[in-house]
Amino acid sequence: MIFDRAHLHQYTAGDAALEAELVGLLRDQAERCLGAMSAATDMNAWKAAAHTLKGAARGVGAFELGEACQRAEDAPQAAWPIAVVEVRRAADAAFAEIDSVLAA
Numbered sequence: 001m002i003f004d005r006a007h008l009h010q011y012t013a014g015d016a017a018l019e020a021e022l023v024g025l026l027r028d029q030a031e032r033c034l035g036a037m038s039a040a041t042d043m044n045a046w047k048a049a050a051h052t053l054k055g056a057a058r059g060v061g062a063f064e065l066g067e068a069c070q071r072a073e074d075a076p077q078a079a080w081p082i083a084v085v086e087v088r089r090a091a092d093a094a095f096a097e098i099d100s101v102l103a104a
Contacts, residue, residue, distance in 0.1 A: 002097045007061030016102070022060050023098055029056045030065075030091045037072065037084050046080060047073055053087070062094040 012018040029052065036049035054069035068090035072083035 002062070002064045002093055003101060004061035004063060005101050007063075011059075019102060023095075023102065026056050026060050026062065027095065029053060030095075034084065034088060034091070037080070037087065040080065043077065046077070050083075050087070057094065060098075062098065065090040065094040 008019055008022065012022065033049045033053035033056075037046060040046035040049060050069045050073035054066050054073060057063070057065035057069060065087070068087045072080075072087050075083045
């Protein structure tokens with residue numbers, strides 16, 4: 001599941017403004033974390049960025065993005081460039097679905 005609106009609804013009680021605010025915060029967090037992942041030169045920085053985005057994604061119900069972050073968090077350093085691409089794709093898919101669902 002890319003996005004579980006029912007999960008987000010548990011925390012927002014359907015408040016559209018709050019949902020939009022939380023999604024906006026996730027977008028900002030995704031950009032920061034993806035930037036940190038791209039710039040990471042050591043395992044601590046890499047894991048911190050992937051783990052932070054994983055928690056933020058799961059918190060709003062963007063579960064596939066959270067899973068991509070989990071895989072990235074566990075990836076060896078040689079796989080980091082590919083992992084960044086996979087997390088970016090998952091983020092793009094999550095935001096496309098979130099935008100579609102929240103606009104309906």
